[in-house]
Amino acid sequence: MLQADTSFCGISPRSAVGNTVGWLSSDFFPMATVRELLSDTWERGSPYEQYVGRWSRQVAPRFLSWLGMPAGKRWLDVGCGTGALSAAIVDHCQPASVIGVEPSEGFLKTARENIGDRVALLQGTAAALPLGDAEVDVSVCGLVLNFVPDPHAALAEMARVTSHNGTLAAYVWDYAGRMELMRYFWDAAVTLDPNAVKLDEGARFPICRPEALETLYTQAGLGDVQVASIDIRTDFVDFDSYWRPFLGGQGPAPAYAMSLDEATRGRLRGLVRDRLPIDSNGSIALTARAWAVRARVPG
Numbered sequence: 001m002l003q004a005d006t007s008f009c010g011i012s013p014r015s016a017v018g019n020t021v022g023w024l025s026s027d028f029f030p031m032a033t034v035r036e037l038l039s040d041t042w043e044r045g046s047p048y049e050q051y052v053g054r055w056s057r058q059v060a061p062r063f064l065s066w067l068g069m070p071a072g073k074r075w076l077d078v079g080c081g082t083g084a085l086s087a088a089i090v091d092h093c094q095p096a097s098v099i100g101v102e103p104s105e106g107f108l109k110t111a112r113e114n115i116g117d118r119v120a121l122l123q124g125t126a127a128a129l130p131l132g133d134a135e136v137d138v139s140v141c142g143l144v145l146n147f148v149p150d151p152h153a154a155l156a157e158m159a160r161v162t163s164h165n166g167t168l169a170a171y172v173w174d175y176a177g178r179m180e181l182m183r184y185f186w187d188a189a190v191t192l193d194p195n196a197v198k199l200d201e202g203a204r205f206p207i208c209r210p211e212a213l214e215t216l217y218t219q220a221g222l223g224d225v226q227v228a229s230i231d232i233r234t235d236f237v238d239f240d241s242y243w244r245p246f247l248g249g250q251g252p253a254p255a256y257a258m259s260l261d262e263a264t265r266g267r268l269r270g271l272v273r274d275r276l277p278i279d280s281n282g283s284i285a286l287t288a289r290a291w292a293v294r295a296r297v298p299g
């Protein structure tokens with residue numbers, strides 16, 4: 001197991017990821033790596049694109065089609081990351097404007113490279129959006145709600161910057177169910193180390209279930225709340241193309257994979273490989289389900 005002294009950089013394990021660091025023990029470790037181990041790190045756009053960004057790019061147009069917004073709307077994409085959803089808004093929705101807000105400098109840099117000047121990119125967080133009241137008509141976020149510290153505050157803030165009768169909408173992975181590429185990973189991780197259950201996104205993110213999303217949006221005082229599933233195929237030509245993105249360190253499962261020493265990571269790799277439905281030609285066909293939610297800001 002990899003060793004880390006969590007006091008070295010002043011990060012409290014409990015505050016960083018809840019009580020989820022049973023697999024860390026104390027010893028010297030560089031600050032950047034400790035932070036990577038203890039948080040849902042979003043710093044480097046390229047590995048994120050390989051891991052999940054490319055799949056978010058497939059969900060985004062289907063989510064927007066479900067929203068069915070008319071042309072000419074002012075859009076906000078909260079936690080825009082490397083720009084998957086923002087790019088889809090530009091490509092499919094004929095927006096009057098698109099603003100992307102994102103806390104990570106690294107992701108903003110990749111978003112700028114990806115979508116250039118088609119989207120106004122601002123640094124900020126969901127709880128303190130750098131926008132005035134009712135400045136947009138539609139506020140969306142893709143794969144973000146479960147990572148914000150206080151989703152209730154985030155929704156209130158998104159409602160503040162959205163016009164009356166405007167739309168708030170989001171999608172999140174079905175971590176506990178049919179986000180299969182992650183489920184195979186975490187189920188194997190927990191088999192090998194029961195402590196990993198505390199890091200499993202299916203357990204960590206109860207908000208990513210349809211009933212919980214509906215309750216969250218309804219309790220925020222929003223109207224006409226609807227939830228739907230969006231399924232996409234996540235196909236891999238071979239096992240290596242499935243496994244390599246987990247070595248990029250961005251996101252909870254890759255961060256966990258990279259926290260293990262090589263032998264332990266090798267055992268995890270082997271168990272995942274044994275369990276995956278690998279076709280005789282080596283390819284792997286999986287499903288990734290997202291839960292989408294939409295609601296109306298009261299008039």
Ligand SMILES: C[S@@+](CC[C@H](N)C(=O)[O-])C[C@H]1O[C@@H](n2cnc3c(N)ncnc32)[C@H](O)[C@@H]1O
Pocket residue numbers: 042052053056057078079080081082083084085101102103104107124125126127141142143144147148149
């Ligand atoms: C899984 S990525 C999703 C990125 C992008 N929306 C997509 O669909 O590919 C999660 C994103 O949420 C952002 N994020 C994390 N905490 C946030 C917060 N408090 N407010 C806004 N965004 C946040 C991260 O920086 C990261 O870009």
